[in-house]
Amino acid sequence: MELRRTMLFMPGNNPGMLQNGGIFGADAVILDLEDAVAPGEKDAARLLVAHALGNVDYGPSEKVIRINPLETFALEDIKMIVPCRPDALLVPKVESVQDIQKVAALIAASETPGQKPVGIVALLETPRGIAEAYPIAQADKRVVALALGAEDYTAGLGAKRTKEGSEIFTARTIVVNSAAAAGIQAIDTPYTDASDRAGLIQDTEFAKQLGFKGKLAINPRQIDDIHSVFNPTEQEIAWAERVIKAIRRAEAEGSGVASLDGKMVDAPIANRAERILHLARLLGMIEEAKG
Numbered sequence: 001m002e003l004r005r006t007m008l009f010m011p012g013n014n015p016g017m018l019q020n021g022g023i024f025g026a027d028a029v030i031l032d033l034e035d036a037v038a039p040g041e042k043d044a045a046r047l048l049v050a051h052a053l054g055n056v057d058y059g060p061s062e063k064v065i066r067i068n069p070l071e072t073f074a075l076e077d078i079k080m081i082v083p084c085r086p087d088a089l090l091v092p093k094v095e096s097v098q099d100i101q102k103v104a105a106l107i108a109a110s111e112t113p114g115q116k117p118v119g120i121v122a123l124l125e126t127p128r129g130i131a132e133a134y135p136i137a138q139a140d141k142r143v144v145a146l147a148l149g150a151e152d153y154t155a156g157l158g159a160k161r162t163k164e165g166s167e168i169f170t171a172r173t174i175v176v177n178s179a180a181a182a183g184i185q186a187i188d189t190p191y192t193d194a195s196d197r198a199g200l201i202q203d204t205e206f207a208k209q210l211g212f213k214g215k216l217a218i219n220p221r222q223i224d225d226i227h228s229v230f231n232p233t234e235q236e237i238a239w240a241e242r243v244i245k246a247i248r249r250a251e252a253e254g255s256g257v258a259s260l261d262g263k264m265v266d267a268p269i270a271n272r273a274e275r276i277l278h279l280a281r282l283l284g285m286i287e288e289a290k291g
């Protein structure tokens, strides 16, 4: 599975940001054709984003384009953008299985022979989208992640948006559970105050605790802080290695349960340890053989 600890938005009509977006080390860059671009600028932004895909080096960052909703400019976006070989499309305001199926069919019709299949990240940001989260997550094999958009969502609810986020708790757990049930990733809503580092870290820690695998970002300053929350710590890696050793020892003795520092270690705990070690390996924090 791709690393998507950070997915950095950049407005599709801002040549400076599109040019530099690859230098910040985000796991994914999102070139935005939707809400960051005014209706009158959609055609120009589409051309600019297509040009950036062909000419800007985004390094190892996954290249994701946020298209417009199906009922507005999605068709034009997909026709021009898909042949430029993005890795995935971020589809906003997804509300149903049919939305995903329509986008998947349009992508298939625009892919060129031999092209790596373009994935879909479904952005759930309406009450109906949250209500349909699991069917959406497993609507098509192109769907690689669900993302939560809390600003549009709380506007749709008529809820007050707060810093501590109690109004989005239910939506967050629904998104995480639906993604996990479908075997794909859940990506958390952006933290919109780009100057509030402490708030960002706290919000990201909570998202990680709930099971999110990454967070949307709006400013390059947010990237290192989000990564450091999602990266396993040295202590977590050491714990995971000890858990795996303990469970292997127990298995050799014919048991599925081990004791580590007086605490029970069994299959789900070993699975959690394996996930930590897998992430640590992906990040080059440990070598292959150590797991």
Ligand SMILES: CC(C)(COP(=O)(O)OP(=O)(O)OC[C@H]1O[C@@H](n2cnc3c(N)ncnc32)[C@H](O)[C@@H]1OP(=O)(O)O)[C@@H](O)C(=O)NCCC(=O)NCCSC(=O)C[C@@](O)(CC(=O)O)C(=O)O
Residues within 6 Å of the ligand: 008, 009, 010, 011, 016, 017, 018, 020, 021, 032, 035, 036, 125, 148, 149, 150, 151, 152, 153, 189, 190, 194, 218, 219, 220, 221
């Ligand atoms: C937030 C702010 C205005 C702050 O401005 P500031 O001026 O304070 O930025 P500074 O930090 O001072 O910039 C220092 C240097 O970094 C460069 N730089 C900044 N940001 C960069 C970037 N993103 N990519 C590359 N480069 C960047 C900048 O060009 C400068 O470069 P240089 O001049 O060379 O020094 C700015 O970051 C920004 O515009 N962000 C993107 C906003 C955006 O895309 N929003 C739409 C997507 S969210 C969304 O839609 C979610 C949702 O769907 C969710 C829902 O529904 O809930 C919804 O609907 O809301």
Ligand SMILES: [Mg+2]
Residues within 6 Å of the ligand: 035, 092, 125, 149, 151, 152
């Ligand atoms: Mg939105």
